[in-house]
Amino acid sequence: MMNDATLRKIDLNLLLAFSVLMRERNVSRAAERLLLGQPGLSAALRRLRETLDDELFVRVGRGLQPTPRALSIAPAIEDALSGIERAIRPPTAFDPASWQGEFRVGMCDNLESAFFGPLAARMRQLAPGVRLVSVAFDKRDAARLLDDGAYEFSISVHDEPASWHIRAPLFEQASLCIYDARHLTCATPLSLKHFANAPHVTVSLEGTISTNVDVALARLGHRRQVVATVPRFSALPPTLRAIPAIATVPESIARCMAQLHDLTISAPPFELPADPVTMLYRRVDQADSRSVWLRRLFVEVVTEALEASGCSIGVSTAACCFDKVPLAEAV
CATH class of the missing domain: 3.40.190.10 (Periplasmic binding protein-like II)
Structure with missing residues (x-):
């Protein structure tokens, strides 16, 4: 288990300075790699020495020689920095063509009849290893089922969403x-x-x-x-x-x-208000590449299906604002 009290005493930048000094064994070259002036790097080394209670590096001629303590902790610090770098690296691009898994979407039966078939067909073309599941739901339970992980998103005439959900407009349905x-x-x-x-x-x-x-x-x-x-x-x-x-x-x-x-x-012989059909998904999934790809695929399928059926309604441009990358590419 991590010791928070110990970690609070150390600055991550100091560990990076230590790692570069171990590799370069020269203050000037290390400062250049760290984009620091030599006084700044010297100050960082002084703080490291105070924190670890060891001289760490001794000047020998024009270079630096690490102390036994520095040599003993260097591998662990290098591993820790490498792990942090991997953790904060941009996520691997989602590749629908090679992904194996399941997508679950929530649709009331009228929208399911209109859009599930075309969505399944496009999914087979672009992501042949994916199983597509349509989940039946009552719109009153849409938010709860979303939080329970029943589906990636739901399509319906949704009520005002919670702050941790996003409701994206799709189209006004007459x-x-x-x-x-x-x-x-x-x-x-x-x-x-x-x-x-x-x-x-x-x-x-x-x-x-x-x-x-x-x-x-x-x-x-x-x-x-x-x-x-x-x-x-x-x-x-x-x-x-x-x-x-x-x-x-x-x-x-x-x-x-x-x-x-x-x-x-x-057409009805009198005016009826159109229903705002929306997509409801979790805010935590807003930037997830897999979820973004699926949402955009659905928007494109809906657009094509509505045009093919001759519907007088169009998909809202606001529904497309959650991504800008073509479906054939990773996001």
């Missing part, structure tokens, strides 16, 4: 209506009358029926009839294929479902 035109005959875009009179399906983990859609409708003097509520977005397509109904869902998942299940999408 809502779209989706339905099966073979069951529900409506002109596109939907009119307010058709929207208000049609049956509706909602998505709620807690089974809640009322949403911001109902608030907006109430302001216009209308109410809708909710005939079914499912806990996950994955249950929507078969439900909409089975009954004539409308679901109002985030744009990214709406477009994904429309392509995969031959459903029809339409």
Whole structure:
């Protein structure tokens, strides 16, 4: 165990001066290597002698001869300085192509449906030794799960973060209506009358029926009839294929479902506020090269996926501020 009282008496710069003097055995050359004047190095040597109670170096001709005490402690001091230099050296660049390990990300199911597949595909290209795991979570538990190490980051509409977390904006996600035109005959875009009179399906983990859609409708003097509520977005397509109904869902998942299940999408016939989708990660991971690489990869995948699906939303430039290095290079 380290003796703090002993270490407080010594200045690390004095040990460096000792190491250089041992190698050079000459005050002038040692002072030049240390970028010190000879008086400064002489003062450092005097402090060393007082601290270690030994002369350490004796002038012999134009050079210095170490004392037995200096010779005995030199290897340990050299090892200690080498260890410190290695410890503070810039970290080894992260190489995704050779890294073997696991990345875990937290995504609610609508974002998972839109982005997990493209993320997995890019991961296979750039980091073939990595296993990608999507972790299901309730956004109310996002911060706790992050602190517990359940995932590298979570993607959701997050609440105000703690001081030890960072919430980076990704995009403002609008809502779209989706339905099966073979069951529900409506002109596109939907009119307010058709929207208000049609049956509706909602998505709620807690089974809640009322949403911001109902608030907006109430302001216009209308109410809708909710005939079914499912806990996950994955249950929507078969439900909409089975009954004539409308679901109002985030744009990214709406477009994904429309392509995969031959459903029809339409803008809502009234204004709905967009949801701010954000990335939540730990402040301690902000500069970690492995974590930075993963966050940037996700941002690029989201950008490409949104563009490919024709979404009207764009990724915020603020989300890209945590790194500047191309993905093909180490960070």
